[in-house]
Amino acid sequence: MTPRKTAAAAPATGPRSVRSLAAHAAPRYMRVADALIAEIEQGTYPVGEMLPPELEIAEQYGVSRYTAREAIRKLTELGLITRRAGIGTTVTSATAQSNYSARISDIDELIHYAKETRLKILGEEWVKVEGPLAEVLKPAKGQTWLKVTALRYPQGSRKPFSHTTMVVQPAYARIRERIRESGAAVYRLIEEMYGERISEVKQEITCLALDKEQATLLGEKAGNPALLVYRYYLGKDSNLLSVSINIYPPDRFKLVTSWRLDWK
Amino acid sequence: MTPRKTAAAAPATGPRSVRSLAAHAAPRYMRVADALIAEIEQGTYPVGEMLPPELEIAEQYGVSRYTAREAIRKLTELGLITRRAGIGTTVTSATAQSNYSARISDIDELIHYAKETRLKILGEEWVKVEGPLAEVLKPAKGQTWLKVTALRYPQGSRKPFSHTTMVVQPAYARIRERIRESGAAVYRLIEEMYGERISEVKQEITCLALDKEQATLLGEKAGNPALLVYRYYLGKDSNLLSVSINIYPPDRFKLVTSWRLDWK
DNA sequence: TAGTGGTCTAGACCACTTC
DNA sequence: AAGTGGTCTAGACCACTAC
Numbered sequence: 001m002t003p004r005k006t007a008a009a010a011p012a013t014g015p016r017s018v019r020s021l022a023a024h025a026a027p028r029y030m031r032v033a034d035a036l037i038a039e040i041e042q043g044t045y046p047v048g049e050m051l052p053p054e055l056e057i058a059e060q061y062g063v064s065r066y067t068a069r070e071a072i073r074k075l076t077e078l079g080l081i082t083r084r085a086g087i088g089t090t091v092t093s094a095t096a097q098s099n100y101s102a103r104i105s106d107i108d109e110l111i112h113y114a115k116e117t118r119l120k121i122l123g124e125e126w127v128k129v130e131g132p133l134a135e136v137l138k139p140a141k142g143q144t145w146l147k148v149t150a151l152r153y154p155q156g157s158r159k160p161f162s163h164t165t166m167v168v169q170p171a172y173a174r175i176r177e178r179i180r181e182s183g184a185a186v187y188r189l190i191e192e193m194y195g196e197r198i199s200e201v202k203q204e205i206t207c208l209a210l211d212k213e214q215a216t217l218l219g220e221k222a223g224n225p226a227l228l229v230y231r232y233y234l235g236k237d238s239n240l241l242s243v244s245i246n247i248y249p250p251d252r253f254k255l256v257t258s259w260r261l262d263w264k
Numbered sequence: 265m266t267p268r269k270t271a272a273a274a275p276a277t278g279p280r281s282v283r284s285l286a287a288h289a290a291p292r293y294m295r296v297a298d299a300l301i302a303e304i305e306q307g308t309y310p311v312g313e314m315l316p317p318e319l320e321i322a323e324q325y326g327v328s329r330y331t332a333r334e335a336i337r338k339l340t341e342l343g344l345i346t347r348r349a350g351i352g353t354t355v356t357s358a359t360a361q362s363n364y365s366a367r368i369s370d371i372d373e374l375i376h377y378a379k380e381t382r383l384k385i386l387g388e389e390w391v392k393v394e395g396p397l398a399e400v401l402k403p404a405k406g407q408t409w410l411k412v413t414a415l416r417y418p419q420g421s422r423k424p425f426s427h428t429t430m431v432v433q434p435a436y437a438r439i440r441e442r443i444r445e446s447g448a449a450v451y452r453l454i455e456e457m458y459g460e461r462i463s464e465v466k467q468e469i470t471c472l473a474l475d476k477e478q479a480t481l482l483g484e485k486a487g488n489p490a491l492l493v494y495r496y497y498l499g500k501d502s503n504l505l506s507v508s509i510n511i512y513p514p515d516r517f518k519l520v521t522s523w524r525l526d527w528k
Numbered sequence: 529t530a531g532t533g534g535t536c537t538a539g540a541c542c543a544c545t546t547c
Numbered sequence: 548a549a550g551t552g553g554t555c556t557a558g559a560c561c562a563c564t565a566c
Contacts, residue, residue: 027535053551064537069552085552086544100465103365104523197525201364205519207471207489225471225489228514250492255469257521259368261461291554317532328556333533349533350563535561542554 029070032061036071040080040094051081051089100259107187107201110231111246120160121180122149122217127167136230137167139240146173148186151217154252159219161252165245172196172241186242187233196241200234205255208247220249227253293334296325300335301360304344315345315353364523371451371465374495375510384424385444386413386481391431400494401431403504410437412450415481423483425516429509436460436505450506451497460505464498469519474511484513491517 026034036051045051051072052060058068072089075081078096083089104110127133127147134141146168151160166186168175175189187198208228215222227248235241290298300315309315315336316324322332336353339345342360347353368374391397391411398405410432415424430450432439439453451462472492479486491512499505512519 029535055551066538067536070535072552083552084545085542086546086550088545088551099367100371101365101367102521103363105363107364107523110523199525201523203519203521203523205469205491205521206514206517207491208514209473209487209489223473223487225473227469227471227491250470250472253470257366257467257469259371259374259465259467261463293554319532330557331555334554336533347533348564349561350531350565352532352564529566530564531566532564533562536559538557540555543552545549545551547549 028061028063029067029074032057032063032068032071033074035061036075037078037080037096040075040091041096043094045091047091047094049091051091053088099262101262102257102259107198108185110201110203117155118153119164119184120151120153122151124148124176124179129167133167136243136245137240140169143170145170146176148179159252160217161248163214163217163247166242167244168242169240186244190233190235190241196235198233198241199236200238202232202234204230204232210247210249214247218247218249225250227255229255292325292327293331293338296321296327296332296335297338299325300339301342301344304339304355304358305360307358309355311355311358313355315355317352363526365526366521366523371462372449374465374467381419382417383428383448384415384417386415388412388440388443393431397431400507400509401504404433407434409434410440412443423516424481425512427478427481427511430506431508432506433504450508454497454499454505460499462497462505463500464502466496466498468494468496472511474513478511482511482513489514491519493519 036045036057039045051057054065054068054072057072058065061068061071063071072081072083076083079099080091080093080096081089082092125147126144128144129137129140129142137145148166148168150164150166152162152164153160168186168190172190172194174193175186178184178189178193179186187201190196191198206228207225210218210220210222210224210226212222214220214226215224218226220226227246227250229246229248231244231246232240233242233244300309300321303309315321318329318332318336321336322329325332325335327335336345336347340347344355344357344360345353346356389411390408392408393401393404393406401409412430412432414428414430416426416428417424432450432454436454436458438457439450442448442453442457443450451465454460455462470492471489474482474484474486474488474490476486478484478490479488482490484490491510491514493510493512495508495510496504497506497508
């Protein structure tokens, strides 16, 4: 589909005439969308630039504003553009990337298969963010945060499958009151007690050799390898709410993620 | 928002009157959508049942078909319903699961930050799937697959950041011809040479202590911990195309994933 | 033949941003 | 004040399904 220079000739045919002649053709908004995608890919509208306003697109392609809008909506779904009322439409990507995505319905799924786990608190204390902790908690350097250390057990088992250190922003310290509830997750307490929604979790995975203390707690031998997982819990405006540092011996834990192709 | 029994009283106010009175209120289609979601959650429309037709919903809530349709579109985006022209709208899920999802635009992003890496092939051979390999490749037990072992280097560096074993379905053995291209990724060769698209990647992460051979290849000490990552590449119909077994020393590699809340 | 979702038009008011 | 995307109405034809 090629943009028309003028739309003057169009209305003569009246509604539906085009469709009637071209049976089973793709709908108009689809053809307009394809044309726009092509223009973006060819660089007619480079990334960072603005797309023409809806009415102009409608005129160019000789369709109503609604149809132009449906076409533009398609581009939005493909992640090619961003729209803002009062401003306009910005091209954000030149390629209709068919993405892969992984989905979980709850943050819990990052951690356990079995929902049923027990948390045993080893200790709580206020810590000044400095030294190695400041490496992890850069933006909070110098502040005093609440640190909780714990072991997590599968339901019914005596052998913990993880050692966890959770560090919490002082504003949310009231979670102490409920932290000892079995199975309590710090991020969920923050959500429940403060109405602050976790909007992002950043997870970093690496590994380490257990030191003597860690090994003893987990029932392993010192020097054994274990997964080391950092999780950064972010709230609104990427505000860092909490960080957890988790150690998982490999025989009891495996992280599994499935990435699926998202169709255009 | 509660469904109205009759819509007769509505038009009296004329267009926009409601909005004018209730400044900054949520748009109508949103309120209709929320009402429908509530009805689905409450079981008024159970999973498997049909939602009323568009015109009926429009009438119930005293809005135009367009507005009802926008509301219904919202439910579709949330994965609550499936629609079929000529049939109707079926409820497919009762929970407007506000999911967390992680996205990558390319499978490569699972593996490298730097796109620029070199692959050095250590060996290729046909192997019968049995023993420990059969644990990983259960569905292919007894078959003979192509095994390729390699080291992956960051561009310009002499120190590999991973040891990789790739096992490939015999049907795709022709990738041997191009496997030695620097930077070649097995899954990409399969996509390019056979037109088979990777539709899913399942990733399992655990860790191990390096044995002498692995340690030597990676320039580490035996017994040092390392990440162990299995990746299963699936094609159409969940057909297992290839498996890779990757070993990453922790000092040179960290797996990072960001999970973002998908807003309703 | 009647009903469903899918597409489309023409025209309208709104909140917001930029000038 | 002008222009943008966001929302909304009323009315229409279409392809498809089910009866």
